[in-house]
Structures are given as structure tokens and as C-alpha cells.
Amino acid sequence: MAQSSLLHELRSQSPLVHCITNIVVANFQANGLLALGASPIMAGAIEEAAEVAAVSSCTLLNIGTLDSSVVESMIAAGKSASIKGRPLVLDPVGAGATVFRKRTVAKLLEELEITLIRGNAGEIASIAGVEWEAKGVDAGDGSANIVEAAIDVARRHHCLVVVTGETDIVTDGEKIIRITGGHPLMARITGMGCLLSAVCAAFLSVGKHALLDAVAYSLAFYKKAGELAAERASGPGDFAVHFLNAIFQMDDAAIELGQIVVEEGVVK
Template identity: 40%
Template sequence: MEIREKILANLSAVKEKSPLIHHITNYVTVNDCANIVLALGGSPVMADDLEEVAEMVGFASALVLNIGTLNSRTIESMLVAGLRAKELGIPVILDPVGVGATKLRTNTAEKLIRELKPEVVRGNMSEIMVLAGQNVAIKGVDSIADEQGSSFIAKRFASELSCVIAITGKTDVVSDGRQVCLLDNGHRILADVTGTGCMTTSLVGTFCGVTKDYFTASIAGIISMGMAGEIAQATLRHGEGIGTFRARLLDSIYNLTPEILARDGKISYE
């Protein structure tokens, strides 16, 4: 089955099955992540207390871990939930937000990768470069690395970790260590809204909840956000800005159809 056909089948499966996606995520974007999963057709749960995470993940189809607002309590919850997910064969999707900015973030991300062996790691160029052992400057939790060499880094790091590496940016790059897919949908305004990266990871997690092909699921989640960004931006009128865009981004995901994906998705391979 060709990649576009797989993506379309995955979107239909999400809307049909409404997979439960367990998040242990950051409090800045938790509401946005929940709403984007609902808009796509999934069912989010945001449980992070140590007393229930292992039980909750047992009901889920995927586990999304996001280190955007770390604390010692949620780090332990991530490890407990992640280990239980691995026991049950539930995919773990890691978003290493701001890794490299502090030792806590870097050490935590490295520990989660080492102990949980996530199926997908989704980050910006700076974050993936830090995890791959490349020198890069970090400003807060934002990327200031350029995208030169992103395909090479994604492929090599995916092969090293035996997982899918997804680098989002002007051109998104997804690799499973064997093949590299480039995605050219999106709009620069996405970077002006806090949480679009986190929401993208939630979309990836939702697609991972309906297939074992995590390479295709990652492509589906990222291209869905890119296309929704294009559609939402195109509706803006004079005087409207990122607040209106944010609401219409959710609308665009909610109204996304296999026909739209098939017609407007910009997918290529290296």
C-alpha cells in the first residue's frame, strides 16, 4: 500500500475507533493537546498522578510523554507509565521539549529514551541535535538551530535508537533509520502559537494508537498539523491574528478528511 493510502486509512481508523491517548504532558499546553486529539477523532486522558498512571495506561492505545514543564513527581510518573506501556505493547511517543536548556531536561530525556525505548521521538532541530550528541545553542525551550543536515541526523539517530525520529520545522523530516520522508505542508504562523509542537506530538500519538506502522503514523500526524495550519491561515481576514488562528487550527483538524489529505499533502522522499 502506498504511503498516501496508508495515511488515509489511518485517518479513517482514528475516526472509527477513537483511540484513548494517555498523556503525561506539560501544563502550558495540556488543554490544547486534549482538544487537538478530540478534534482528530481520538479520546485524550491527561492523568499524571503516580497512583493511577500504570492503571490508566493499561486502557490506552498510545502514551504521549512531554517534558515541557518537568518536576520530580511527573518524571517518576512518566517512567512508571512508560514501563507499563512497554509491558503491554503500547507505543510510547516522546516530545523532549527544551532538551539541552538545562541538565534536568537533558538527563530526563536521555533516561526516558534509555529505559523506555520510545517508538517515536518528535522534536525540533535543536532538540534532536542535542539528543543525538551534536553541539547546539538553546534559547529557553525554542530551537535556534538551522535545518541543514536534518535528513542525515534523523536517519542516523533513528537507526541508532531503532525508532522513528521526527524533526519538525520549515520542512519536516521523518525517518525510521531506513527511509527518509520530507513533508512540506505548514505555515510560519504555526511558530507564533505556543503549543503547536506539543499538539503535533499528540496527533502523532493518536495515529500511533491505530497502527503498528509508526513511521506512517508520524507522517500522518505531522502532515495533518501542517495542512491544518495552511487552511487556518488562509481564512484569516484583516485584523485577525493568532487567537483566531488558534481556534481555526482546531476547526481545520476537526474538518480534515481523507480527500483533503490526498489532494494537498506534500510528501517526498530522499
């Protein structure tokens, strides 16, 4: 499937996106998926998590507001999604902030077949086990080579890895793609990264034959939506509204694929 048909395909299929997510972002995440053209379902109870994952187009596991019962739901849903051959996305929010989060991420990565890990630099550095000064759930600062860390995580866990920031990076452990664009106001809205993980999951569900390209496309789509929203917004409050509108109004012609730069032959 050509990249330029992904958005049309998503809106035609309206994939069911199963989100086991956090209470801070659930509403924004659901509204963002609806604006995109997908169908969100937020089902975190252990009694139904596996059943919902089995009938969903993809599943997102977001550890933002973590408790022990939700971990079991995530494992049940993740195994169910993999049995059905559906994409499984992990958003390791604040992965290095506490021992509980570190252990949870390690458990999920050990027991599940993750398709994509989407995190900021601090979260990916924590999973890679490299030096980084994360600030709670924020990216923080560090001197480690975050590209090498992402490649290492992708290879160890046989999955795609996205590191989001001023320039996004996605790798399958062999190829690196960088995506430019976006706007600083995107960092002023809680849940922007969490919604992005859900958007990636939705695009993965319709781009199964070229997963790396589907993720790169979703990142370019998201950054362009941020640029369009910023043109109309006066601050963070109305930026969130304009961002949802931008997601809803965008078409393939609005997405600048020149933002997507593939680095060939760079991974040793």
C-alpha cells in the first residue's frame, strides 16, 4: 500500500482501536481517534480486556496511571491481540520514573509481542538501560546517543521503536527514518504523546504490509496537524481544539512527505 493511501484507507475502514490507557488522557485520546476517523474503545477491566482486544483492529497499552490490576489486563489484552495478528503498541509513560514502572515495562516486553514502542527520549533511554536524567514523565536530558539506544531496543525486542521530540525517529533496528516538523505548542498539551501512540496504532492497523512506513507516515501526519493548529491558536487552550479540527480536516495532500527522511546504510 502506498503511503499516500493510508489516510484514505484508515477512514474507509474506521479501525477499532482498543486503548488500555490512563485517566489523564482518555477523553482527549478518544476524541482524537474519532477526529481521525477511527473508532476508540477504552476497555481496561480484566474481565473483558482480552475479549475486546480479540475483536479490535489494534491495541494500545499506556502505563500513564498505573496500578497492578491494569497490568494483568494489559498482558491479557496483549496476548489476545497477538494471537489475532493485530498490532500491539506500548506507550511506556514515565518508564524510568519509579521501580514499579520499570518492572512493569520489563514484564510487558518479556511476555508480549510488541509491534511498536512509542516514547520520548527519557523513556526509550530507560528501556535501553543507558544514562539519562528523566523528569517524571517528561523527556529530561542526557548525553547518551538516543538513536543507538532506540536501535538497541528495537533489536532486543524485535519491534519498531519511535523516539518523539523536535525531530521524531523511528527504527526497526536496521533502518532509521527521521521526521521533522511540528510546533512547540504540542509540548504544552497533556496527552499529545499518548494520542500519538493511539494514532500510530490506528495507522499500523491499515498499514500491516509496510509497518515502518506506516509509522513514519503517522508521525508526519501528526506533526503537520500540529503546524496547522498552531497557525490558528492563540495559546495552549484553543490549540487542543484546533488540533482536533486539523486531524479531522487533513487529507493526503496536506501531508508533506518531504518531512520523512530515510537514512540508508547507517545501522551497523
